[in-house]
Amino acid sequence: TxxxxxxxxxxxxxxxxxxxxxxxxxETKGVRRVIEFMRRHPDGFDSLDQVQDAVAAYNPTRKAPSNSQGLRKNLRQDANGRLHWHWDPAFLDHAVIPEAxxxxxxxxxxxxxxxxxxxxxxxxxxxxxxxxxxxxxxxxxxxxxxxxxxxxxxxxxxxxxxxxxxxxxxxxxxxxxxxxxxxxxxxxxxxxxx
The missing domain is CATH 3.40.50.1820 (Alpha/Beta hydrolase fold, catalytic domain)
Structure with missing residues (x-):
């Protein structure tokens, strides 16, 4: 942009x-992997531990932080207390995999x-x-x-x-x-x- x-x-x-x-x-494969990661968990997470597990699954070589509170800056909380990634899910409707x-x-x-x-x-x-x-x-x-x-x-x-x-x-x-x-x-x- x-x-x-x-x-x-x-x-x-x-x-x-x-x-x-x-x-x-x-790189198509890498972009696809990012989009797939962003599409996972559309209903959000119950806890920061679940968020940390999702990040670890995406990037298993990344050292997990000793305190998961730092992840909060990447999240928003809904009225029911569930945690969601801070991006607008509608963004993914326009996500493009660079194949053409x-x-x-x-x-x-x-x-x-x-x-x-x-x-x-x-x-x-x-x-x-x-x-x-x-x-x-x-x-x-x-x-x-x-x-x-x-x-x-x-x-x-x-x-x-x-x-x-x-x-x-x-x-x-x-x-x-x-x-x-x-x-x-x-x-x-x-x-x-x-």
Whole structure:
């Protein structure tokens, strides 16, 4: 969506773009796996433990957090107290598996939009991602040669969840280069301070 908005519309007041494990060329099998994960549990969960089990089933190599409370930021609670993923389930009605170059997120359209991007860009890819391959990342970098590129080791498609401190550090470094006055990074905890 960001690639299309910034590559097809008149210039917007954006100073940079961070793309996380996404590019015009995505791997069909990985995208299908994400959509299938998102479609599971349409009735929600009874507890955070059930949520943690669902995440572990999707990503068995990811170390389970010692405290499942951190998962709450990804959830909403309904009137009956059941926990649901924070995304709108109607979104999945429009989810596209990139098997053909058609629809809103067709590869040719995304390539054209990416090729028009002039603002600073950071592409972050999880080393073990099954959604964005190295070949897909390199295709984007050929379209946007000024983009910066970071591969986060020991991370899959859920880069921020798998390696949050390293992911946050990469984003903060990118922002710092955009405008050193924009943020101040505390070296001990890397929190943003105005």
């Amino acid at each position: 960001a690639m299309l908005t910034l590559g097809e519309e008149p210039p917007l007041p954006c100073r940079g773009l961070v793309l996380v494990d996404v590019a015009p060329r995505l 170059d058609e629809g809103m997120f067709g590869r040719a359209r995304l390539n054209r939009a990416a090729n028009r991007l002039k603002l600073p860009i950071l592409l972050i890819r999880g080393h073990h991602s099954d959604v964005l391959s190295e070949a897909g990342a390199q295709e984007l970098l050929a379209l946007v040669p000024h983009a910066k590129y970071r591969v986060i080791g020991q991370a899959g498609h859920m880069v921020a969840g798998d390696r949050n401190n390293i992911f946050t550090g990469a984003v903060l470094d990118f922002l710092q280069h955009l405008d050193p006055q924009c943020i101040h990074i505390r070296s001990t905890d890397r929190r943003l301070t105005p």
